[in-house]
Amino acid sequence: MDYESVIGLEVHVQLSTESKIFSGASSHVTDKPNEHVDPVTFGLPGTLPVLNEKVVEFALRLGLALNCDIRRFNRFARKHYFYPDLPKGYQISQYEEPICGHGRLQFRDGEVTRTVGITRIHMEEDAGKSVHSAERQCSLLDLNRAGVPLLEVVSEPDIRSAREAAAYLRALRQLVRYLELSDGNMEEGSLRCDANVSLRPKGEMKFGTRTEIKNLNSFRFVERAIEYEVARQVAILKSGEPIVQETRLFDSESGTTRSMRSKEESADYRYFPDPDLPPLQIEESWINAVRAKLPTLPQEIFQSLIDDYGLSEYDAAVISAEHEYVRFFLEAQEVCKNPKATCNWITSEIFGALKQHGEQFSELRFSPLQLGQLIALIDQDVISGKIAKTVFEELYASGGSPNEIIERRGLKQITDDSAIREMVKEALRSNPEQVAQFREGNAKLLGFFVGQVMKLSKGSANPKLVNDILLEELKS
Amino acid sequence: MTTKANVENLATLSRLLLSSEEKAALTQEVDAILTYVEKLNELDTSNVDPARQVHGVKNVYRKDRLKASQLRDRLLELAPDREGDFIRVPLVINQDGE
Numbered sequence: 001m002d003y004e005s006v007i008g009l010e011v012h013v014q015l016s017t018e019s020k021i022f023s024g025a026s027s028h029v030t031d032k033p034n035e036h037v038d039p040v041t042f043g044l045p046g047t048l049p050v051l052n053e054k055v056v057e058f059a060l061r062l063g064l065a066l067n068c069d070i071r072r073f074n075r076f077a078r079k080h081y082f083y084p085d086l087p088k089g090y091q092i093s094q095y096e097e098p099i100c101g102h103g104r105l106q107f108r109d110g111e112v113t114r115t116v117g118i119t120r121i122h123m124e125e126d127a128g129k130s131v132h133s134a135e136r137q138c139s140l141l142d143l144n145r146a147g148v149p150l151l152e153v154v155s156e157p158d159i160r161s162a163r164e165a166a167a168y169l170r171a172l173r174q175l176v177r178y179l180e181l182s183d184g185n186m187e188e189g190s191l192r193c194d195a196n197v198s199l200r201p202k203g204e205m206k207f208g209t210r211t212e213i214k215n216l217n218s219f220r221f222v223e224r225a226i227e228y229e230v231a232r233q234v235a236i237l238k239s240g241e242p243i244v245q246e247t248r249l250f251d252s253e254s255g256t257t258r259s260m261r262s263k264e265e266s267a268d269y270r271y272f273p274d275p276d277l278p279p280l281q282i283e284e285s286w287i288n289a290v291r292a293k294l295p296t297l298p299q300e301i302f303q304s305l306i307d308d309y310g311l312s313e314y315d316a317a318v319i320s321a322e323h324e325y326v327r328f329f330l331e332a333q334e335v336c337k338n339p340k341a342t343c344n345w346i347t348s349e350i351f352g353a354l355k356q357h358g359e360q361f362s363e364l365r366f367s368p369l370q371l372g373q374l375i376a377l378i379d380q381d382v383i384s385g386k387i388a389k390t391v392f393e394e395l396y397a398s399g400g401s402p403n404e405i406i407e408r409r410g411l412k413q414i415t416d417d418s419a420i421r422e423m424v425k426e427a428l429r430s431n432p433e434q435v436a437q438f439r440e441g442n443a444k445l446l447g448f449f450v451g452q453v454m455k456l457s458k459g460s461a462n463p464k465l466v467n468d469i470l471l472e473e474l475k476s
Numbered sequence: 477m478t479t480k481a482n483v484e485n486l487a488t489l490s491r492l493l494l495s496s497e498e499k500a501a502l503t504q505e506v507d508a509i510l511t512y513v514e515k516l517n518e519l520d521t522s523n524v525d526p527a528r529q530v531h532g533v534k535n536v537y538r539k540d541r542l543k544a545s546q547l548r549d550r551l552l553e554l555a556p557d558r559e560g561d562f563i564r565v566p567l568v569i570n571q572d573g574e
Contacts, residue, residue, distance in 0.1 A: 017540050023542025033561040034552055038545030042554075054540035075528070082491050084565045132567060140562035268489055273528040278536050 003199040003237065005230050006207055007159035008119075009222075011172055012192040013151045013182045014126065017057050019127045021149035022049030022092065022277075029188070033142040041147045043088030049276055051076075055149040056280065058181040059099045059123050060290040061149060065179055065297055066118050068103030070287055074280040076123075080268045084141055085128035093152075095271040098122035105155075106299055107171030108317070109164050116168050117156030124150050151181075157196065157207065162226035166219045170192060174298050179322045186218050193222055197229045199237060208233075209243040213257050215250045225250040229257050301326055309339035318347050324361055328368045335372025338379055345371060349389070353396050365423075366399040374402040386459055387411050414461045417469070420453070423461065424469050427452040438474055446470065482506070491568075 010124040016105045020027045023040035030036060039047045063070055077095035103118035128146035153172065159165050173184040173191055173361045184191050198210035213229055228250075233243055248257040296304075298320055305316035305326075319325050325346060333342040349373075354361060374395065378388050383406060391405050406412055414420055427449055428435050446467075453466045487494045494502065517544045545551075557564040 019540055019542050024538070024541060025545060026542055034563065035548070035561075037548055037551055038543075039480075039547060039551065042551050044551075050536060050538045052540050053537040057539070082489065084563075084568055092566075130565075130568065131562075134567065137567045138559075139565050139568045140559055141565060142562060268485075275529060278529065278533040281534050 002202045003234055004202050005160055006157045006198045007165050008157035008196040009165060010154045010194045011153045013176050014190040015149040016182050017052060017054045017149055019052055019365055021052050021055050022147055027148040030144060032192050036144045041143050055123055059151055060287060061179050061181060063100030065082055065175060065294060066103035066105055066117060068100035071097060071099050072282050074099050076274045076277045078274045079271055085130045090124060090216045092274055093124035094122035104172060107167055109167040117157040119154040119156050121151055121153050126150050164224045165226055166223045169222055178295055178298055199233045209245050212247045213250050216221055221252050224255050225257060228255055234463055274317045311343055315343045315396035319343060326404040331368035332372040335369055336375035338375055341375050349392055370395060370402060377402055381462060383411060383413050384463055411460060420461050420465050421469050423453050424473050
């Protein structure tokens with residue numbers, strides 16, 4: 001029998017606010033343990049949580065970008081479980097009344113466009129971090145992360161393969177970065193993913209029994225863990241056994257998942273409305289203000305790069321991957337009006353140099369305007385493509401005006417006929433043997449002569465003129 | 477009414493190791509508490525809204541601004557056990573490695 005995979009993802013997005021969700025302690029990462037703590041973080045009796053407005057704004061931003069319905073009347077709930085990294089004995093979350101519901105995320109999986117439903121998005125606080133030492137029989141707690149704001153994004157079980165799950169997650173990461181509400185860094189835990197996986201016979205509408213896989217902290221692990229889990233479930237079903245509903249932990253060393261017996265069931269969390277936090281009535285005007293400030297979203301930009309700027313699908317995907325690439329591309333091409341060349345300069349020269357120097361795009365020392373000017377100078381035949389790379393090296397190292405660099409370093413292309421003719425004549429004079437061979441029919445030698453002339457001009461002769469004049473002189 | 481299994485489940489969720497004597501005693505105690513609370517169910521509350529909150533306040537926000545606490549060191553002093561700036565607690569790792 002053939003089975004179909006039914007996959008839904010629960011993604012925790014760590015928000016890049018200045019302060020925590022319910023207190024003014026910093027939500028930034030620090031190496032110093034228990035540095036960003038205050039009485040609210042410690043959950044001391046008598047403290048009151050006060051909601052960070054920015055968290056609601058970020059939730060609205062993500063909800064609107066995902067076409068969700070926004071809940072006007074919101075409440076927070078307490079989710080109880082006992083673990084030392086949760087000092088209060090409960091996590092403040094949303095339960096029956098999440099801020100966003102019924103949305104969808106559209107994304108590309110290879111050549112196809114897919115849409116996955118969004119069940120809900122809710123706001124909650126993160127827990128602290130504990131380091132365990134079995135040898136010394138103790139755990140060490142660091143509460144810096146306790147109270148850092150999270151949005152949990154739960155998808156519908158619309159995903160059908162491990163690859164599609166990874167594509168969904170990449171699209172969600174791209175979106176939260178465009179919306180500037182999280183850095184989306186999976187390795188550092190800014191984006192954390194759990195996967196619900198079940199199987200059903202192809203054509204069947206009813207869902208099978210699902211398992212939940214935890215601990216997926218890279219795109220590759222998400223894919224590998226789901227592949228493993230699907231294969232495991234297929235084997236169980238083929239042997240006629242039932243699937244046990246349970247939480248499983250992915251082990252990245254072995255690439256397998258294993259059962260976690262001690263996981264609480266929903267009823268064990270004893271959710272109830274948090275009396276410390278007054279409800280939120282979200283006004284229409286706030287929603288409209290957030291909507292008005294939404295940036296153009298990745299899918300729209302992708303399409304516009306193809307339709308309005310003539311980029312290939314591949315190039316459009318590379319440029320639209322990050323908002324900063326898009327901004328750079330648009331500003332540079334505005335100057336040179338050559339989108340294709342702008343794209344090539346970004347994806348080969350800039351990305352290449354960044355990789356070589358181990359630097360980030362945000363660290364570039366020159367502006368899109370300057371790249372645009374450089375490309376325009378090539379297009380106007382002021383410099384050759386080869387010289388442009390020399391100019392780019394300086395631009396990359398220290399920025400500056402391409403025009404000024406060219407003037408200062410005397411890199412301007414020689415487009416003066418008589419000057420080039422002099423150099424051509426000299427090249428022919430110094431290589432009489434090759435001239436004879438060329439005249440006897442060895443046409444390939446033309447390249448050799450071009451090279452000689454370029455050398456004489458220190459690379460600054462216009463190659464097309466060199467070519468034309470060489471042919472004239474060789475034939476005369 | 478509570479059964480012994482409920483107390484065992486509560487103990488597991490609370491990460492408590494109970495002896496069988498403690499379990500028996502707690503079952504009786506929890507039973508008594510629940511019987512007492514059960515009396516409330518005798519009232520007809522079908523026309524009463526759940527009292528999630530009594531003061532009617534809504535929309536209380538703070539701006540996203542840092543307000544570093546001056547109490548950090550004193551908070552850490554409250555910890556029963558420390559290792560440098562970490563708070564030290566009994567090992568909480570279980571057989572799942574969680």
